[in-house]
Amino acid sequence: MLLQIPQVITADQAARFRARISAARWVDGAVTSGHQAAQVKYNEQLPEESAEAREIGGQILSALQRSPLFFSAALPKQVYPPLFNRYTGGMNFGSHVDGAIRVHPPTGARIRADLSATLFLTAPEDYEGGELLVEDTYGTHLVKLAAGDMVLYPAASLHRVTPVTRGARVGSFFWIQSMVRDDGQRALLFDLDMAIVRMTKDHAGHPGLVSLTGCYHNLLRMWAEA
Ligand code: NI
Numbered sequence: 001m002l003l004q005i006p007q008v009i010t011a012d013q014a015a016r017f018r019a020r021i022s023a024a025r026w027v028d029g030a031v032t033s034g035h036q037a038a039q040v041k042y043n044e045q046l047p048e049e050s051a052e053a054r055e056i057g058g059q060i061l062s063a064l065q066r067s068p069l070f071f072s073a074a075l076p077k078q079v080y081p082p083l084f085n086r087y088t089g090g091m092n093f094g095s096h097v098d099g100a101i102r103v104h105p106p107t108g109a110r111i112r113a114d115l116s117a118t119l120f121l122t123a124p125e126d127y128e129g130g131e132l133l134v135e136d137t138y139g140t141h142l143v144k145l146a147a148g149d150m151v152l153y154p155a156a157s158l159h160r161v162t163p164v165t166r167g168a169r170v171g172s173f174f175w176i177q178s179m180v181r182d183d184g185q186r187a188l189l190f191d192l193d194m195a196i197v198r199m200t201k202d203h204a205g206h207p208g209l210v211s212l213t214g215c216y217h218n219l220l221r222m223w224a225e226a
Contacts, residue, residue, distance in 0.1 A: 003069075004150070101113070114176060122171070133161075188219070
């Protein structure tokens with residue numbers, strides 16, 4: 001499942017975050033990649049231990065905690081501390097699949113990457129290219145979102161970032177270990193949850209809602225590792 005989550009942070013916040021991290025020291029993006037990905041990765045990143053990455057990353061994690069849509073879609077067990085990348089002057093990231101197990105060097109924390117997330121920090125009109133292309137069984141999806149919007153997609157999918165030929169594309173990216181490992185099961189729970197939310201709005205008090213809510217929680221109980 002590929003899902004766009006609008007306005008995880010506001011466009012103003014995105015501009016502030018961008019200004020703060022732009023002043024930081026950037027390094028070659030290959031530092032956090034496995035062997036295959038490193039060979040096709042041409043971008044810059046903030047070092048994971050940098051003060052700016054920790055500070056802005058913490059604010060992104062707080063914003064995620066306020067997003068019911070993120071919770072429902074990701075059912076997060078653990079979120080990797082957000083990283084930051086920048087593409088300018090033709091930089092790009094060729095086809096790859098994200099590594100399955102991520103170790104966060106500063107803390108030693110280890111998570112299984114079930115979902116990948118990209119939070120866009122630059123407005124799309126401020127750069128040319130830089131589309132995120134994600135492949136799934138339905139074909140290739142092109143993702144280029146407003147500043148403050150985020151996309152969630154299965155970490156197992158093949159994806160790439162096309163060359164940035166004008167301006168700079170700054171974004172935050174990270175991985176999520178979900179309480180529900182299987183993408184299909186997680187997508188089903190998300191659909192059910194969204195249907196319950198819609199019915200609660202339009203038919204509050206309908207007795208069927210009690211059953212559907214029960215089904216949701218009992219499926220979650222069956223599939224989740226809390
Ligand atoms: Ni990737």
